Amino acid sequence: MPDSSARASWAGRNYSLLTAAAVVTSLGANGSLIAAAFAVLDSGGDGGDVGLVAAARTLPLVVFLLVGGAVADRLPRHRVMVAANALNCASQAAFALLVLTGEPRLWQMMLLTALGGTGQAFFSPAAEGMLLSSVEGEHAGRAFALFRMATQGAALGGAALGGALVAALGPGWVLALDAACFAVAGALRAFLDVSHIPARESGGGMLADLREGWREFIGRPWLWGIVVQFSVVNAVVAASNAVYGPLVARDSLGGAGPWGLALGAFGAGTAAGALLMTRYRPRRLLLAGTLAVFPLALPSAALAVPVSPGVLHGVMFLAGATVEIFGVSWMTALHQEIPEDKLSRVSAYDWLGSVALIPLATALAGPAQSAFGRTPALWGAAALVVTATALVLLIPDIRELRRHDSRNTAASHATADTEHSPKGQPAESQ
Template sequence: MTIPSAPHRPAWAGRNYTLLTAAAMVTGLGNAGALIAAAFAVLDAGGDSGDVGLVAAARTVPLVAFLLIGGAVADRLPRHRVMVAANTLNCLSQAAFAALVLSGEARLWQMAVLSALGGTGQAFFSPAAEGMLLSSVDGKQAGRAFALFRMGMNGAQIGGAALGGALIAAFGPGWVLAVDAAAFALAGSLRAFLHVRPVARSNGGGMLRDLREGWQEVAGRAWLWGIVVQFSVVNAVVAAAESVYGPLVAEEHLGGARPWGLALAAFGVGTVLGGLLMTRWKPRRLLLVGTVCVFPFALPSAALAVPLPAPALCAVMFVGGVSIEVFGVSWMTALHQEIPEDKLSRVAAYDWFGSVSMVPLATALAGPAESAFGRTAALWGCSALILLLTLAVLAVPEVRQLRRRTGAPVAGSVTDLPDQADGPEPVSRR
């Protein structure tokens, strides 16, 4: 009698990729609920909407300030150690936050300081995590791997937001923050088991040289810096539309928070289905297809400007979620294919910096813009900026011409040590 062998992971889903995906889903579940819990903790402590914004800004400012340094550190040290250290900082800061809230003695300045520590941890974690993920799969199946990773992340965030809301209603925000601290501890433990070899890099030079080399990688590729600039504005105006104008439109025209929550959930479902689509679809012209799929991202702001009824708004948000996920997977695949492995985290840091640096400014200016031009005009302006910047990016020849490589695997996985399920080690592209 033959005993069936235990099922193996696909060859492209190596040990590192599996651990990274599991850990990201754990922290995604915790973080989604914790973001809601932090806001309610401020309100329960007697704060108002301005205080909620202050605590949120306290997290964003160090995130922006330390991102580039975090990218340089992640390319200089073993990335998994940077990730574990950042997770430890996030775990301790969230545990302290939870303890303060549960004690009933939390003060605004204390919550702001702990939020800032969390943002600092994220600044070092995010470039290291992206570099680690990009280096964990081979070239042939990279698109599928990134799509499944993003599906897991998006699904965890949807579930985490729903679970967090229910737990806050039942037990209060302090316990949700405590769950998030435990999630960071578990995720850090998983990441400690990553297998990493040192990345070959030139000797000499300090932090400034590392930052300059990362910038040269970005500035030397028109497709790269063009899209980073594009999304520095796109993310900012979308954040302003969704965090400032969306709730106001929902309150005045759609029936309150419930339909707005359903619209945001529809966007989340769209991102999951977009990821599912990208597990099967491998567009030849990565960035051309991805950039075209940014156009529907202008629709939610336009729908709020009209405003459309709640069911139509949900449909628009769903389409926006699907389309932006097609872009996201295409973007990660392009970075994996084109960027040298030893510079992945620094390039990721510049990408992250562009993505978040203008968000606080846009949300701060949303109110004055509404006063100056009216909410409808401001929302149409958000849509117009997305459309114009996307057209500008399509005018870049490298965006239209960059093609998916179908030959040998590239250097994305040179640091992922093979185990029994990994198969042969992929070939380096550099």
């Protein structure tokens, strides 16, 4: 264990507040994903309607992410985060009220989830920039691993509890719980300290900020390569989890409870993977992380069979554990390579690429099932994960990017504007 002075370098006030707030929102959000799907099904909708509601959340995320990133690099990030939490709280509370008091219509559910996606578009770049700037030095990788372990542990509890509450009480109460979680998290984030972050220079305008962020993004092949990879991976995984998973659960697994446990098993796997990453420090950050993405194909394959609930839970646990190797490695690489004043803009391009295809994939999941059948669609999703991950390994920088040691981390930030190639840098990875 690190000594107290070392621990203080990555577990200060901001890190603690960010972790606590993220735990609270993870508890609510993972239950609300199940609740939203079953709210649609309980109102008479089908798989296509579930996909449309899921797409309604991610479409404004795509539209507003770049603006959100530019705003977060101009305004105090904690204020952007609190405002976004307030919008998410209001939209989920209205969704819950709609479900609890009547027969929700599809357009109403789409509108409210779209408002939630808008809040997420402004929140995500600000939150990632704030977290990355809250830690420093050689313990950054451990700090990110512990952050993810805490939030994924909350995801485990939230998914399992959410599935049980949906089965016992109905989806409306789970949506109301999510709204309350956003309110608590926003209150915690209001106390973040941004005095250590240098004031941004005025001038240039938002378009200039976006162009500067684009140059930072496109000048790093490892960065845009993995974002392109995850534009495919996230899209097919989202379609499997948001659309096909609830349908398979309803038809073959016994309903919302087993599916909630499956999502909880994935969360447990990510918590276990994050725990592993507090000790495991591979020299080549992104090579180790990318190899660990391949098991993300397994849940779609398991749903395609479909396997028994127990086997599905084991597969989900394995996929969660291995993908967390990527998650911690990715955060460490961003923290190490991207200048602090550009973190939110780069994060916005990262998020944009990563979610760009999700609305299309979730909206087309229902029609794809009608055209090809659910089983072929799920096998196709698994194949796309494997193909996209294999192709990204062709980029040399992804195979060669190495972790900096504590002696040259500061130097790497000072030269990050001009040295875009990771080759030749010292090693290790999350």
